[in-house]
Amino acid sequence: MTAATRIRIAETDTPFLIGAAIGSGSTGLAAARGGADFLLAINAGRLRSMGAPSIACMLPIFDATSLTEAFARDELLPQCDIPVLLGVDVWGGALDPARRASEIAAAGFAGAVNFPSCMHYPRPMQQLLSRTGRGIEREVAQLRAVQDAGLTSMFYCATRTQARLAADAGIDMVCLNLGWNVGGAVGHRRRASIEEVATAVREIGRLIKRINPRIRFLLEGGPIATAEDLGQLLRLAPIDGYVGGSTFERMPLEASVADQIDRFRHAGRRVETLNDESAGLLAWGRRFGLTGRAKAQLAYLERLRPLSSVSAPVLIHIGQGQDPMPTLRALASRTAGTPVLFQIDLAGEDFPARARAMMFGHADPAARRRPALGDPEIDLLIIHAPERLPNGAQRRLARALSDGVFRATGQRRPNSVAPRVALVRDGAHADSRDSDALDGLDPALSTLFAGTVLRPPPLAARIDDLMGLIEGLSEDRLGRPLHREAFSAEAMQALEAHPWPGNEAELQTILGKLRHPGSGQPIQRAELAPLLHGNADRPATGRSEKDRIVDALWRHGFSRGKTAEALGISRKTLYNKIRKYGLAD
Structure with missing residues (x-):
């Protein structure tokens, strides 16, 4: 052991001590490079390196002494030039504290820490161990012997009583263990907040300093999972240092190795080289907001592009949360300049009678205006939720599209069908068939659209x-x-x-x-x-779904299209919920 590692840690002028409880030489070297003041060689660290949770250190699966000393002697002491404290327990047979302290010093360790400790056991178990001479009192005695040999000692405690016992004995460093660390793949769930544990930290810290102001008071474990957590606690309670176990070893390793492998995996993904035709197809789709190069997207663009150059009516079957507008813009792109899109929304503000009048004209001469089906200024007539049209109106629309002419309401002279017509239906799924998109339509209309069903691929x-x-x-x-x-x-x-x-x-x-x-x-x-998992829209106030829908309708001026967009649902879903809660009137 070098002279540097012989320095008593608690007597240094370092204002805030950082200890790293680790289980391998590589982690020890990394901790030293990161500026750790000392290392703890404990069996929990070794078990973490083996993939087990820290709590496994209290199970009868390995001898803690031999497990810890072996890796500490072989991996830490030869490589690390910062002090190493050896984890010792008092559960063996005949124990001579002074002799054990001499062995620790001879091996080259800077001191010792009571780990594994009976503080992790329930109180009845602690009392039983104390009665047999293997309890907290014996742990304090062993650490006092280590200090008497000129080394450094650190005492893990979990209660006020245990902290007082160590302070009365003049132990160099007292580390309040707040419980097993939360977070990571095998970490515990958070049981207490930073604010809750800060009260206990302040109380125990004041007790220790009143008994012996020279003792360094440190923390470990519990809800402190990040540096930000520690900073938050320091604003609430004064401490002299922090010891990291899982926070320095398990959790960073889990994240860094996983992230590094993920980056390499992502970099190794073969990006298929697009031929000129596919590249041109993607460039064409981007003009309308159809982005992405997945196979399903390319297949969709291959079907959509030919349909964009003709005037045949089209039915678009979209899923919940899909936006039909990029497809609609593509279908209207055969027109030079900015195309005019006219939308009739039977799942929103437009009711069947109004929709029929907008398409075919109004019977009232005073309200008569050019029917949308015959308006040459409209490039694309879009009908949302066409299944809500009465069957008679559906058949009338089918005849008009099939013949290319129609008679406006109240007129005898036929009119030519001027705009292209696109029907938009909600409810498509990745495995749905074209026949599903035609369900609910009058046979005359479904026959007309049977060959021109478009289904944007789901995410x-x-x-x-x-x-x-x-x-x-x-x-x-x-x-x-x-x-x-x-x-x-x-x-x-x-x-x-x-x-x-x-x-x-x-x-x-x-x-x-x-x-x-x-x-x-x-x-x-x-x-x-x-x-x-579906909690994104759950309100903290506990409001019902009906209340949220009413509130959203008010905020958006009862525009059902804007309300559906704000709620992240389709117009059809919103329409059904409005009917369900009796909000239609």
Whole structure:
């Protein structure tokens, strides 16, 4: 052991001590490079390195002494030039504290720490161990012997009584253990907030300093999972240092290795080289907002582009949360200049009688205006929810589209059908058939549209485009695009595995509720979990769905189209909910 490691840690002038409880030489070297003041060689660290949770250190699966000393002697002492404290327990047979202290010094350790400790056991178990001479009192005695040998000692405690015992003995450092660390793949769930534990920290810290002001008071574990958590606690309670176990070893390793592998996996994905035809197809689609290069998207563009150059009527079958407008703009693109789109929405503000009058003209001469079907200034007539038209109106529309002419209401002279007609229906799924899009339509109308059904691919069928969509939508929502580096590997895997029943609208909603990662910390899976599992729109006030719909209708001037967009649902879904809750009147 070098002279540097012989320095008593508690007597240094370092204002805030950082200890790292680790289980391998590589982690020890990394901790030293990061500026740790000392290392703890404990069996929990070794078990973490083996993939087990920290709590496994209290199970009878390995001898703590031999397990700890072996890796500390072979991996830490030969390589690390900062002090190493050895974890010792008092549960063996005959124990001579002075002899054990001499052995620790001879091996080259800077001192010792009571670990594993009976403080992790329930109180009845602690009392039983104390009666047999293997309790907290014996742990304090062993650490006092270590100090008497000129080394440093650190005492883990969990209660006020245990802290007083160590302070009375003059132990160099007292570390209040707040429980097993939360977070990570095998971490515990958070049981107490930073504010809640700060009260106990202040109380125990004041007790220790009253007994012996020279003792360094440190913390470890519990709700402190990040540096930000520690900073928050320091604003509430004064401490002299922090010891990191899972926070320095398990959780960073889980994140960094996973993220690194994910980056390499992503970099290794073969990006298929597009031929000239496919590249031209993608460029054409981008003009209308049809982005992405997934196979399903390319197949859709291959079907859409030929239909954009003809005047045949088309039926578009969209899923919940899909926007039909890019497809509609593409269908109207055969017109030079900016095309005129006229929309009739039977799932929104337009009722069947009004829709029929808008298409075929009004019977009242005073209200008569040019019917949309015969208006040459309209390039694309769009009818949303055509299944809500009465069968008679559907048959009339089918005849007009089939013959190319129609008689306006109240007129005998035939009119030519001027605009192209597109029907838009909600409710498509990735595995639905064309016949599903035609259900509910009059046979005359369904026969006419049977060969021209378009179904934009759902987001679940084009996951390869997910990251590109996130970058584009986040720029609109957050003012800056979120690139892949903004998400941890687990978060990205969760996004890619999600079925996306709400398609792009669901993605927009989730992005709008995410924090903007300005701190440089990637978005974690835990942050996405409640959003991906349907809690994104659950109000904190506990308001009912009916209340939220009424509120949204008021805020958007009872415009059902705008209300549906704000709620992240389709117009058809909103229409059904309005009927369900009796809000139609």
